[in-house]
Amino acid sequence: MATKRQSVHGQWSSRWAFVLAATGSAVGLGNIWKFPYIAGENGGGAFVLVYLVCICLIGVPIMMAEIMLGRRGRQNPVMTMETLAKEEGRSTHWRLLGLMGVLAGFFILSYYSVIAGWALSYIFQSASGAFVGSSAETVGKIFGDLVSTPETLLLWHTLFMVMTMLVVARGVRSGLEKAVTWLMPGLFLILVLLVGYAMAEGSFAEGVNFLFSADFSKLNWGSVLIAMGHAFFTLSLGMGAIMIYGSYLPEKVSIAKTSFMVAAADTTVALLAGLAIFPIVFVNDLAPGSGPGLVFQTLPIAFGQMPGGLIVGTLFFVMLVFAAWSSSISLIEPAVTWLVEKKTMTRGKACVVSGIATWLLGIVTVLSFNKWSFEFTFAGHKKTEGLFDMLDILTANIMLPLGGLLIAIFAGWQMAKTSSIDELGMESTDLSYRMWRFLVRYVTPVAVIIIMLKAIGIL
Ligand code: PHE
Numbered sequence: 001m002a003t004k005r006q007s008v009h010g011q012w013s014s015r016w017a018f019v020l021a022a023t024g025s026a027v028g029l030g031n032i033w034k035f036p037y038i039a040g041e042n043g044g045g046a047f048v049l050v051y052l053v054c055i056c057l058i059g060v061p062i063m064m065a066e067i068m069l070g071r072r073g074r075q076n077p078v079m080t081m082e083t084l085a086k087e088e089g090r091s092t093h094w095r096l097l098g099l100m101g102v103l104a105g106f107f108i109l110s111y112y113s114v115i116a117g118w119a120l121s122y123i124f125q126s127a128s129g130a131f132v133g134s135s136a137e138t139v140g141k142i143f144g145d146l147v148s149t150p151e152t153l154l155l156w157h158t159l160f161m162v163m164t165m166l167v168v169a170r171g172v173r174s175g176l177e178k179a180v181t182w183l184m185p186g187l188f189l190i191l192v193l194l195v196g197y198a199m200a201e202g203s204f205a206e207g208v209n210f211l212f213s214a215d216f217s218k219l220n221w222g223s224v225l226i227a228m229g230h231a232f233f234t235l236s237l238g239m240g241a242i243m244i245y246g247s248y249l250p251e252k253v254s255i256a257k258t259s260f261m262v263a264a265a266d267t268t269v270a271l272l273a274g275l276a277i278f279p280i281v282f283v284n285d286l287a288p289g290s291g292p293g294l295v296f297q298t299l300p301i302a303f304g305q306m307p308g309g310l311i312v313g314t315l316f317f318v319m320l321v322f323a324a325w326s327s328s329i330s331l332i333e334p335a336v337t338w339l340v341e342k343k344t345m346t347r348g349k350a351c352v353v354s355g356i357a358t359w360l361l362g363i364v365t366v367l368s369f370n371k372w373s374f375e376f377t378f379a380g381h382k383k384t385e386g387l388f389d390m391l392d393i394l395t396a397n398i399m400l401p402l403g404g405l406l407i408a409i410f411a412g413w414q415m416a417k418t419s420s421i422d423e424l425g426m427e428s429t430d431l432s433y434r435m436w437r438f439l440v441r442y443v444t445p446v447a448v449i450i451i452m453l454k455a456i457g458i459l
Contacts, residue, residue, distance in 0.1 A: 005074040007247045009171065009337060015253040017177050019261050022067075022236075022245050024180040024326030026266040027187070029115055030234040032320060033295050035270040036277045038226055040288035041381050043218030044210040047227050048274070050219070054231035055267055058447060061439040062237050062404045063259040065411035068423045070246025071255070076337035077101045077240030080247065081410070090414045097406045101240030102335045104399040106354065108239070109331040110361035111391050113164065116324035117156030118296060119317050121146060126313040131304035136284040139300045143293050147369040157362050160321075164328040165355035168336055169348050180326050184265075187319040191269065193312065194276035197302050202279025210288060211274045222379020225455035228448070229397035234266055236327070238403030240334040255424050256432055276302075292385065332358065365391065379455070397455075405448040412441035 012018040039047055073080025077098035085094035125131065130142060146152060198204055232238045246255075273295075280298045281288050290297065303313030332354055339350035364372075368388035375384050383389040411420060417428065417437075426433040453459040 004251070007074045008341065009248065011248050011250055013177065015250065015258060018245065018249050018253065019258050020180045020184065021177060021326075021330075022242060022258070022262045023184060023265045024323075025236045025241055025245065025330035026234060026262055026327075027184065027269050028323045028327030029112060029119075029320075030230070030327070031266060031270040032191075032273045032323065033115060033119075033292070035230065035234065036274050037289075037291055037294040038230060039211065039274060040278075040281070040294060041291065042223040042226060042379075043215065044278075044288065045212055045214040046216045046219040047223055048211055049214050050224050050227040051231055052267070054228045054447075055235070055263055057439060058228065058404065058444050059231045059235045059237060060259055060263050061436055061444055062232075062407055063235055063242055063263060064255050064424065064436055065407050065440055066237060066240075066242045067246035067249065067255045067259065068420060069407065069411060070240075070243035071249045071251075072419070072423045073243075074247045076247075076341050077243050077334050078338050079341055080243060084410075084415070088415050088419065090410075094406075094410060094414075097403060097410070098240060098243075098334075098338075100399060101238070101243070101403055102338050104239040104395050104403065105241060105331040105334050106358055107361070107391055107399070108233075108395045109164070109328055109358050111365040111388055112324065112328055112331060113160045113358065113362050114153060114157045114365040114388075115292070116160045116321060116328065117153060118146060119320040119324060120156045120160055121152070122296065122300070123314060123317040123321065126300070126303060126310065126317055129310055131300040131313060132310060134301070134304045136286060136297070136301055139304070140293075140297050142300070143296045147293070150366050150370055153366045153369065154363065157366060158359065160324075160328070161355055161359045161362065163325060164332065165351045167325070167329050168332055169351040171347065179322065183319060183322040183326070186315075187323055188269065188272075190312065190316050190319055191272040191276060194299065194302060194316070195272055197306050198276050198279035201283065201302070201305070203282035204275075204279045206282040207275060207278035207280075210278050210282070211271075220380055221451070221454035221457075222381075225397050225401075225451050226379060228451050229401055232400035232404050233396045234270060235263060236330060238400035238407065239331075240403075241330040244334050244337055245330060252425065256426070256436070289381075292388075364388070398452075401448050401452060405445055408440045408444040408448075412437060412445070 069080060069084060073084050078095045081098040082092050082095040085092050125142060131139060236242050277295060277298050280302050284301055286298060303309040335354045336350045339345045339353060340347055365388045368385045372386055373384060374386040375382060378393055421428050
């Protein structure tokens with residue numbers, strides 16, 4: 001068989017290393033920063049339900065497909081798609097799918113790094129005691145001051161980009177593999193602690209009600225698109241991050257099982273974050289739909305009031321930075337491997353080139369929160385952060401679902417059944433294989449197409 005290639009970048013040391021790295025990629029700002037604020041903007045319950053359905057019916061099957069393609073191709077997403085398409089006797093234009101992924105990762109990282117920079121600066125705010133005993137207004141002012149000062153934002157953005165590129169330059173295996181092993185459980189523990197605080201001191205029932213009681217009258221096709229886009233974003237799907245991680249996956253590891261584990265861990269963290277945040281929102285009379293600042297304006301109130309909050313708060317932002325860090329490396333890894341394999345750069349040079357490009361684009365986001373901010377409406381919601389919001393909508397709600405759609409079509413329709421059976425390590429009669437194939441061939445593509453067309457008003 002022509003398939004048993006090896007990646008020039010090496011392999012994960014075990015299947016657990018892969019699960020941790022993929023979970024590290026999936027769990028990030030998407031879960032703790034983005035999920036709560038978009039759930040808030042889109043009315044809660046019904047939105048959360050659509051998001052959960054998307055994770056199960058679209059997210060898990062596409063994650064399996066993406067890992068499968070990555071492991072079979074064992075190269076950067078562009079060349080993986082080209083190689084596999086050739087092997088299956090299909091058009092080599094499939095490489096454009098990989099190229100769109102590389103581009104999406106670069107776009108996402110440009111704003112992701114700015115937000116991760118907020119978290120970095122909050123480590124110092126928290127450690128210096130800025131939140132101790134402070135009211136919702138004081139916390140709001142600290143956040144307002146941060147985002148209205150471009151120089152400060154630029155500084156933290158620069159620092160985070162340097163951190164990211166330093167890790168990527170060393171190769172993913174050394175360092176990160178180990179760091180994630182204790183950081184993810186640590187983050188999880190602190191979240192549980194915060195949920196405990198929210199239960200004791202917040203309007204917990206109101207928070208639960210907001211997150212889980214579905215009022216479908218608040219839902220429009222725009223919010224359904226946002227929920228689906230977020231399912232892609234939070235699982236790191238549709239742009240080759242999971243594909244490139246799959247390319248380092250040892251043979252024989254079960255792709256189905258690992259996909260389930262990653263999706264379950266990711267969803268749990270998002271729901272816990274919601275349960276920690278909304279009770280605090282309601283007890284302090286804050287607005288659930290207050291946008292990207294939500295987490296930064298709610299949790300510090302809790303930290304300021306709980307005993308030991310200075311330490312818990314500082315640790316929380318350290319963990320948040322680590323969660324963002326283990327995601328950011330996977331956002332740029334497809335671009336870096338592409339520069340190495342296709343443009344024959346050294347890894348170091350590829351990191352400098354892609355890092356500088358991303359840093360430059362990040363300036364757009366830095367200015368979106370202050371000098372360049374402008375308003376527009378999307379899916380019935382007022383967006384106030386101009387180009388940042390646009391980049392977010394372009395990537396999460398257009399590029400990732402489109403990438404996911406094409407991955408599903410390739411895996412379900414373009415690839416021979418024998419190839420996917422071989423790579424997934426299943427039997428054609430296995431119920432799980434048949435379910436996967438049915439979802440990838442019919443459910444996923446149809447759902448993505450309908451949601452996208454409905455959202456732009458064509459259907
Ligand atoms: N999944 C990450 C998060 O939720 C973001 C991400 C998207 C990472 C796409 C890689 C690829 O924060």
